[in-house]
Amino acid sequence: MRQDIIEIRWHGRGGQGAITAAKIVANAAFKAGYKGVVMAPSFGTERRGAPISTSLKIAKEKIYDLSPISTPDIVVVLDHTLLAEVDVTAGLKDGGEIVLNTPKAIDAYDFGSHKLSVADVTSCAIEAGLAPGIVNTGIIGCFSKATGLVSRELLGEAIRNEFSAMKPEENAHAASLSFDRTVIGGA
């Protein structure tokens, strides 16, 4: 079917803000000229702490197909402990990218032919003045650096808009720190 759609799957835990993170990237991508933006949470009954996922499709033209992503180009993982519970690479295209929040070094992982980028988003967020465990803005910085899909400036703006009443500068700073500290591995 259509080849021009970039498919991104976000893995997090209920309450961690994966949906908000995907929504912020959706807003920034739209501003960057992607007219087709569809964000679809995994439908059903969410519970705090349980693994959840949400999908984001991005294209230059309007997207009509709302069916779930089965072969993502990029997967974003908000919490490295999910790796033990969820096969985050399921369906990931050959040469696809993984963006991972982890305190471990990049060489602690082997994802074969997939390209891995990591940052210790949890620590960056605390350093930026956010409560421990707030990772959804930080991971966006890591995503931006790893994929180059949307600029850090547009993301900063989208973050400030989303969190206008909740530590906008700290959230934007968390993204900025994570951006700078993202380590990009080879395929």
Added chain:
Amino acid sequence: MHVIESGNVAAATGVKLARVQVIAAYPITPQTPLTEKLSEFVEGGELPAEYIPVESEHSAMAVCIAASTAGARAFTATSANGLLYMNEQLHWAAGSRLPLVMCVANRGVGAPWTVWNDHQDTISQRDLGWIQLYCADHQQIHDTVLKAFKLAETVSIPVMVCYDGYLLSHTYMPFELPEQEEVDAFLPPFAPTHFLNPEAPRNFNSVTLPDVRPDLHGNTAPGYMEIRKTLQGDLRRSLTEIEAIDEAFGEIFGRSGTPFLEPYCCDDADYVVLCMGSLSYQLHDVIDTLRDEGVKIGVMGLKVYRPFPDAAIREALCGRKRVIVFEKALSYGNQGALYADVKSALYSAETRPAVNNYILGLGGREIKTQHLYDALTESINNEAAIGDEPQWIGLKL
């Protein structure tokens, strides 16, 4: 201004811009975020309306009926079993000719219990005397809410705005939000010709007899049958109003032109897929693929189910080789309700196309693009010698 929000929020912002005066609702998945957003608007002072929390959907509709009878612009929303719990009051609202608007985030009906999308809830309510409109994306949800108030108040018939639960209600996509002044120009305040008023007491919906009878002033008052015939006539005539309102909407907001059927690649199509809701948009990519293979095929999304735009359907489909009706609902014991309606509309056509019926996506069963492609290929090649029985897509038996 463009925003990226969920389908429920697209509906809620439409309701807010329509300056609704009374909201009564009971939360049910997947409608809940819509009513939460509305209560936020009211609580935050952005929407000067009465938000009346109730203990059930039956009461929600009863409150809306009372509010509308008193001359207020009233709104509610629900899904599935909540809609069905309202049923008796839904008939009452239509019979009373009250211009209510209700959003339904379409969901399968239990038992067995499901919270996911299909169209059985609203399709099962097609004979109420309500108008039923269906939406394919967030822009249509938002626009249809605005048009629904205009339509309801023009024809004095309640309107249901139906959109796919989860697929649209919980999905985020961009849509254009109009300015309040533009909406005010399109939708002036509700000015009912008669309403409940202590200064001028009158009876509403008093008992009728099987025959006509003289009223207090000695004039012949219509009986039940005359009143029902008027509802039927006005519903049929509302097709003309739907067209006029679509045009008036386009003049202000720039979006119009497909009041009943939204076609894609249909100009020269031998084969036409007909369906409702977001599925018609999902089919675009499948149509593109089949077109690349040289198949002359298109899809039409039906936006108005009641009143049924039979003349528009006849005109759009007459002379095609085959019409394929995809449905997320079934008239159990018979066929898809839309399929039966389409065949009925085509009966008087000069050249009648073959018509096939496919049932899919019940209870949120994932509709895979490949399955749609396979079904269309099967139908076009007549591989299974498809008869009048509905075929099931994506069934794992």
